[in-house]
Amino acid sequence: GQNIDQPTEMTATEGAIVQINCTYQTSGFNGLFWYQQHAGEAPTFLSYNVLDGLEEKGRFSSFLSRSKGYSYLLLKELQMKDSASYLCAVRDYKLSFGAGTTVTVRA
Amino acid sequence: EAQVTQNPRYLITVTGKKLTVTCSQNMNHEYMSWYRQDPGLGLRQIYYSMNVEVTDKGDVPEGYKVSRKEKRNFPLILESPSPNQTSLYFCASSLYGTGGDSNQPQHFGDGTRLSIL
Numbered sequence: 001g002q003n004i005d006q007p008t009e010m011t012a013t014e015g016a017i018v019q020i021n022c023t024y025q026t027s028g029f030n031g032l033f034w035y036q037q038h039a040g041e042a043p044t045f046l047s048y049n050v051l052d053g054l055e056e057k058g059r060f061s062s063f064l065s066r067s068k069g070y071s072y073l074l075l076k077e078l079q080m081k082d083s084a085s086y087l088c089a090v091r092d093y094k095l096s097f098g099a100g101t102t103v104t105v106r107a
Numbered sequence: 108e109a110q111v112t113q114n115p116r117y118l119i120t121v122t123g124k125k126l127t128v129t130c131s132q133n134m135n136h137e138y139m140s141w142y143r144q145d146p147g148l149g150l151r152q153i154y155y156s157m158n159v160e161v162t163d164k165g166d167v168p169e170g171y172k173v174s175r176k177e178k179r180n181f182p183l184i185l186e187s188p189s190p191n192q193t194s195l196y197f198c199a200s201s202l203y204g205t206g207g208d209s210n211q212p213q214h215f216g217d218g219t220r221l222s223i224l
Contacts (some may be wrong), residue, residue: 008147033212042197043150045212087149094165095140095213099149 002026004098006088011104012078020073020101022088034062034073035087037100043087047073078105109134113198113216120188121224128183128219130198138201139181140165140213141173143194150197156181188223195220 003025012018024032031050035043049055049064049071061074075082085100111132120126132139140155142165152165156175170192172184181200185192199213 031210035212040218042215042217044215048210048212050210089150094152094155096152096166097142097150099147 002090002092002096004088004090004096006086006098006101008099009102009104011106014078014080014105014107016078018075018078018103020075020086020088020103022071022073022098024069024071024088024090024098026069026090026092026096028092029066030091030093032062032064032071033089033091033095034060034071035089035097037085037087039084046086075103080105080107109214111198111200111214111216113196113219115219116217117220119222119224122189123187126185126188126221128185128196128198128221130181130183130216131179132181132200132214133179134200134202134214135178136200136202136214137178138203138213139175140199141171141181141183142197142199143167143192144197144218145194153183153196185221188221190223193221193223 006022034046036046037043047062054063059076064071083105085102087100088098114129137158141153142150144150151167153171154173156162196219198216201213202211
């Protein structure tokens, strides 16, 4: 089975940086995904890591350490529209999701 | 436009009345999956399909059925719905399931909110 943990909630100020951590224990590993989900909407793909290290995509970066079973999503220069849930998902033979981290951006 | 389409978007029904939620994708994806999303529990996989005529149970398959007779369609069937199946349901698809180009993300439909009284 899989166990994927991430914090339930985080709050940050507009313009700041927030780091969302994800730890996982899986029987195999074939990649880690981060998705963004606004309230009442479908999840949308943000990033993918399969090798150790940092992947940068504009204001969003994602890091992976396979030996530690650890990833984080870094959101820089926060904007109000970044208020959403962020889902960590790990793939072994199937894709399993964490419960999500709700990020609230305050002015 | 590449998309995953679910219908209906909203449904209120009663216990025991069979219902089907349709899912269709136009991206020629091999892999399709159904999830339910409940507060505090995140997305949990109900069933998935690696290709036509190939379906497998996910984490919470009890009370659900699926079929994959065509590549584009993956309906979710509740033969005898019960109140504990009240939830937000998402259908998703990706080019492949595992291995190969496994960096392919899943594309999600807009969701179906089911209320079973």
